Amino acid sequence: MFKLKAEDMGRSILGCGDGPASFNCEMNIQEKSVVSVDSIYDLDRETIRKRINETYVEVLGQTKANKDEFVWKNITSVEELGKIRMNSMNMFLDDFEEGKKQGRYVAAGLPELPLADKSFEMALVSHLLFLNSEQLSFDFNIQVIDELLRVAGEVRIFPLIDLNSRESIHLDEVIGHL
Numbered sequence: 665m666f667k668l669k670a671e672d673m674g675r676s677i678l679g680c681g682d683g684p685a686s687f688n689c690e691m692n693i694q695e696k697s698v699v700s701v702d703s704i705y706d707l708d709r710e711t712i713r714k715r716i717n718e719t720y721v722e723v724l725g726q727t728k729a730n731k732d733e734f735v736w737k738n739i740t741s742v743e744e745l746g747k748i749r750m751n752s753m754n755m756f757l758d759d760f761e762e763g764k765k766q767g768r769y770v771a772a773g774l775p776e777l778p779l780a781d782k783s784f785e786m787a788l789v790s791h792l793l794f795l796n797s798e799q800l801s802f803d804f805n806i807q808v809i810d811e812l813l814r815v816a817g818e819v820r821i822f823p824l825i826d827l828n829s830r831e832s833i834h835l836d837e838v839i840g841h842l
């Protein structure tokens with residue numbers, strides 16, 4: 665998603681809106697530096713687990729209904745995707761409490777981050793901005809990106825399409841603004 669090269673993995677990385685993903689945990693196992701920020705990190709592990717279990721069936725059902733919108737090359741079925749996602753989320757849940765103590769999971773609500781200027785080399789945002797273009801305004805996108813550029817030297821965002829697989833209505837204006 666982010667075209668990360670081996671040298672990028674050695675940089676200090678901020679993951680924004682990381683949610684219950686395993687990126688932080690997997691990078692930590694490799695002794696790489698990632699801090700994840702998300703508003704759900706305010707919740708305790710069992711509450712997050714409950715929310716994952718509650719939404720899992722619905723999310724998988726939506727994926728099935730929109731199967732043609734996905735590329736089924738590396739992952740060949742909805743069921744396989746479901747298993748991979750659940751494994752990632754379980755990896756996150758196992759790591760969450762310890763990672764929070766270590767400061768690797770930070771509870772914060774965008775567009776404001778409790779982080780110092782240029783405290784990271786790179787910020788990554790997946791499946792939050794642009795994807796939710798109907799829900800998140802142009803102004804919100806700009807506030808978030810400006811904030812990320814304050815705390816990180818480089819910002820990468822994925823994807824640039826919205827939930828209907830169309831280029832985000834904000835993209836050109838955001839690029840123009842930047």
Ligand SMILES: C[S@@+](CC[C@H](N)C(=O)[O-])C[C@H]1O[C@@H](n2cnc3c(N)ncnc32)[C@H](O)[C@@H]1O
Pocket residue numbers: 680681682683684685701702703704772773774775789790791792
């Ligand atoms: C669809 S999930 C993406 C999770 C992960 N980045 C991935 O790609 O698997 C979007 C995440 O953004 C978080 N989020 C939404 N609005 C936020 C905000 N204003 N501040 C911080 N996190 C937010 C949600 O809690 C959720 O975990």
